[in-house]
Amino acid sequence: MVGMEDVIPSQIHKGSFMKKIEHKIIREWCKGCGICVEFCPKKVLQLDDEEKVVVRYPEKCTGCRVCEYRCPDLAIEVLVEKEDEKQAA
Amino acid sequence: MGYSIKDYIRKRFFPHIWCPGCGHGIILNNMLRAIAELGISKNEIVMVSGIGCSSRISGYVDFHSLHTLHGRALAFATGVKLSRPNLYVIVPMGDGDALAIGGNHFIHACRRNIDLTAIVMNNRIYGMTGGQFSPLSGKEIKATTAPYSNVDPSFDTVNLAIAAGATFVARTTTYHFNEIKEYIKKAITHKGFSVVEILTQCPTHFGRRNNLGGPVDMLKFFRDNTALLGSKKIKQNPDLIPRGIFVEKQLPEYTEEYERIKKRVKQK
Amino acid sequence: MKNKQLKFMQGNEVCAEAALYAGLEFFAGYPITPSSEILEYMAKRLPELGGCFIQMEDEIASMCAIIGASLTGRKSMTATSGPGFSLMQEALGFAIMAEIPCVVVDIQRFGPSTGLPTQGAQQDVYQARWGRHGDHSIIVLTASNHQDVFYITVDAFNLSETYRVPVILLFDEIIAHLREKVIFPEPGEIPVIERLRTSVPEGVDYHPYLPREDGRLPMSDFGGKHRYNVTGLFHDMWGFPTTDPKIVHGLLHHLVDKIEVNVNDIARTKEYYLDDAEVILISYGSSARTALHTVRSKRRKGERWGLLELNTLWPFPRSIVREKCEDADYIFVVEMNMGQTVNEVKKCVDYPERVYLVNRVDGIFITPTDVKNITRLIMGRGV
Numbered sequence: 001m002v003g004m005e006d007v008i009p010s011q012i013h014k015g016s017f018m019k020k021i022e023h024k025i026i027r028e029w030c031k032g033c034g035i036c037v038e039f040c041p042k043k044v045l046q047l048d049d050e051e052k053v054v055v056r057y058p059e060k061c062t063g064c065r066v067c068e069y070r071c072p073d074l075a076i077e078v079l080v081e082k083e084d085e086k087q088a089a
Numbered sequence: 090m091g092y093s094i095k096d097y098i099r100k101r102f103f104p105h106i107w108c109p110g111c112g113h114g115i116i117l118n119n120m121l122r123a124i125a126e127l128g129i130s131k132n133e134i135v136m137v138s139g140i141g142c143s144s145r146i147s148g149y150v151d152f153h154s155l156h157t158l159h160g161r162a163l164a165f166a167t168g169v170k171l172s173r174p175n176l177y178v179i180v181p182m183g184d185g186d187a188l189a190i191g192g193n194h195f196i197h198a199c200r201r202n203i204d205l206t207a208i209v210m211n212n213r214i215y216g217m218t219g220g221q222f223s224p225l226s227g228k229e230i231k232a233t234t235a236p237y238s239n240v241d242p243s244f245d246t247v248n249l250a251i252a253a254g255a256t257f258v259a260r261t262t263t264y265h266f267n268e269i270k271e272y273i274k275k276a277i278t279h280k281g282f283s284v285v286e287i288l289t290q291c292p293t294h295f296g297r298r299n300n301l302g303g304p305v306d307m308l309k310f311f312r313d314n315t316a317l318l319g320s321k322k323i324k325q326n327p328d329l330i331p332r333g334i335f336v337e338k339q340l341p342e343y344t345e346e347y348e349r350i351k352k353r354v355k356q357k
Numbered sequence: 358m359k360n361k362q363l364k365f366m367q368g369n370e371v372c373a374e375a376a377l378y379a380g381l382e383f384f385a386g387y388p389i390t391p392s393s394e395i396l397e398y399m400a401k402r403l404p405e406l407g408g409c410f411i412q413m414e415d416e417i418a419s420m421c422a423i424i425g426a427s428l429t430g431r432k433s434m435t436a437t438s439g440p441g442f443s444l445m446q447e448a449l450g451f452a453i454m455a456e457i458p459c460v461v462v463d464i465q466r467f468g469p470s471t472g473l474p475t476q477g478a479q480q481d482v483y484q485a486r487w488g489r490h491g492d493h494s495i496i497v498l499t500a501s502n503h504q505d506v507f508y509i510t511v512d513a514f515n516l517s518e519t520y521r522v523p524v525i526l527l528f529d530e531i532i533a534h535l536r537e538k539v540i541f542p543e544p545g546e547i548p549v550i551e552r553l554r555t556s557v558p559e560g561v562d563y564h565p566y567l568p569r570e571d572g573r574l575p576m577s578d579f580g581g582k583h584r585y586n587v588t589g590l591f592h593d594m595w596g597f598p599t600t601d602p603k604i605v606h607g608l609l610h611h612l613v614d615k616i617e618v619n620v621n622d623i624a625r626t627k628e629y630y631l632d633d634a635e636v637i638l639i640s641y642g643s644s645a646r647t648a649l650h651t652v653r654s655k656r657r658k659g660e661r662w663g664l665l666e667l668n669t670l671w672p673f674p675r676s677i678v679r680e681k682c683e684d685a686d687y688i689f690v691v692e693m694n695m696g697q698t699v700n701e702v703k704k705c706v707d708y709p710e711r712v713y714l715v716n717r718v719d720g721i722f723i724t725p726t727d728v729k730n731i732t733r734l735i736m737g738r739g740v
Contacts, residue, residue: 028104031110033110033292035110038308039305072113102597135580151584154586155428156586156587156598157424158421164421167421173429193414197413197418347409354405
């Protein structure tokens with residue numbers, strides 16, 4: 001059974017628009033179709049040697065979530081938290 | 090948005106059965122976004138599917154799920170909806186499922202204007218059985234049962250649904266994920282029979298056999314060969330496949346009309 | 358008798374009224390002779406009672422719709438005749454596999470194919486039993502008079518709910534269109550079994566396909582607090598598809614055994630003059646009326662004839678038939694087909710060579726004279 005423990009460690013970083021962005025990728029669900037890699041406007045993602053998606057250039061990510069919405073395997077989730085929201089909290 | 094579509098799936102069945110790059114997963118993804126944004130309770134949703142690659146979608150969602158017979162999903166769904174009109178009944182179907190073996194049920198559900206949401210996942214092929222042509226494949230297409238190219242003309246799902254009386258009819262593609270979400274949201278909230286046709290890629294059987302490349306190339310095809318209704322792009326090139334909402338109108342809905350009859354009869 | 362409701366009605370209407378007595382709330386159907394009166398009756402009565410009626414685009418859709426409605430917790434039924442019954446077989450198989458209670462009325466007409474639409478027959482005995490592909494079991498009931506049509510129709514719903522299996526009411530055109538006296542029971546007078554619903558509370562893991570100790574499967578309505586999967590694929594106790602050989606084996610045996618093990622509980626038969634009978638007629642449906650008439654006239658002449666009328670056709674009441682036929686010299690199976698039930702009788706009696714078919718297959722109702730002539734020939738008494 002696949003649980004959230006299979007999520008690879010998320011990467012926390014600041015994107016170009018001062019957002020806190022976290023990529024949650026369920027490696028086991030990814031089938032390596034390459035759709036996310038191709039259509040990422042900033043070319044943040046890559047397929048590794050095992051044909052699984054990895055976040056290669058996290059600092060380039062704008063948090064647009066196109067990879068998440070177009071993933072046929074529901075393997076990517078992009079958590080975007082705006083800086084000012086954080087401050088408000 | 091403060092939701093995760095993971096709350097709407099049965100995680101233990103993932104990774105799912107579909108091939109790498111199959112568009113059906115993109116439809117599942119954005120259909121769940123639509124449902125999450127509408128905030129409908131999972132207990133109020135019944136998902137009814139038929140047979141084929143598309144039909145497996147109902148097993149992955151954490152709703153009441155009914156995986157039925159090839160082509161008959163709408164007939165089962167009609168029974169569910171008429172019996173319990175308060176439920177949201179969503180019916181994802183493949184192209185062969187909806188329009189070949191299920192074609193008669195499809196046009197009659199349109200005609201009744203019963204409040205179901207039909208999602209036609211159109212990959213122009215029978216994938217589960219190995220790549221035979223469907224009524225949406227179209228001429229010149231190659232399939233295992235059309236090895237020398239297909240002589241069968243195809244249906245236009247949108248025109249068929251409109252002619253048969255559906256009161257919400259939309260079309261988009263798996264490239265246009267936000268349109269999937271928005272159209273399905275509108276279709277679910279629309280009172281009456283709604284049809285959302287989503288062009289989706291089958292890289293394994295349709296793409297490969299017709300030299301269309303992999304899933305990425307097929308998505309680019311959808312991007313480059315379709316255009317929104319009324320857009321400049323489609324005016325300049327009318328041969329593009331139109332996307333958008335073709336019909337959205339209010340007409341008497343079947344279960345409401347039947348409830349009215351029941352009230353009238355009881356008053357006597 | 359004062360409070361009872363005495364009626365003079367058509368068999369189809371009696372069947373419809375009995376279904377409502379049993380708690381029918383949903384009917385879907387498609388017109389076909391000679392069952393259309395049930396459809397018409399439901400169209401009128403169901404909305405009056407707050408139920409739902411829908412005329413679907415064909416028999417396939419009708420069968421599917423009643424399965425969908427049954428899943429939401431409503432007792433459901435459809436009615437048809439031979440050609441339409443053929444179209445329903447695939448969805449009937451689904452209801453068997455997914456264990457969804459529902460009742461299907463097949464008013465038999467003369468076939469094959471379009472055949473003689475307005476003339477009676479009893480040719481669907483095997484179709485009712487074996488119309489679907491794959492191993493399975495099913496319950497098939499019938500009746501020969503309107504009072505029994507009422508009781509057996511209520512029974513059909515009760516058995517369907519108890520065993521979670523579609524039940525087929527195999528009437529024929531003659532019973533369906535005959536008008537005769539019937540007394541409707543008062544509400545509560547005959548038992549009506551309600552759907553067994555799960556007591557598992559919300560949030561606790563509910564196993565829709567895990568039988569209780571008594572073999573029954575409590576249901577949860579679609580739209581209710583438990584979300585589960587229903588499929589025609591082999592499935593585990595949650596209803597999810599599986600190919601695990603152990604689970605597949607177990608489920609197939611469950612589907613067959615739940616019926617076959619309870620054959621005596623499901624068996625309904627009627628006996629007339631069997632105690633000392635040397636000649637036994639076995640019959641069902643409209644031809645049992647002819648058989649009973651024949652037996653009575655033989656008895657008046659002092660001949661020891663008896664009748665075993667079958668109200669349950671499937672699972673075939675083997676032990677009852679065997680026991681009743683033990684001492685008979687002749688066993689005549691009276692039916693309006695080229696030999697269907699007769700084969701089952703031969704399979705279960707001690708002396709199959711004493712079993713003969715007495716039939717008529719020209720679209721005309723078999724008469725007592727036919728039975729007398731055919732049995733005389735068989736018994737070597739000339740015509």
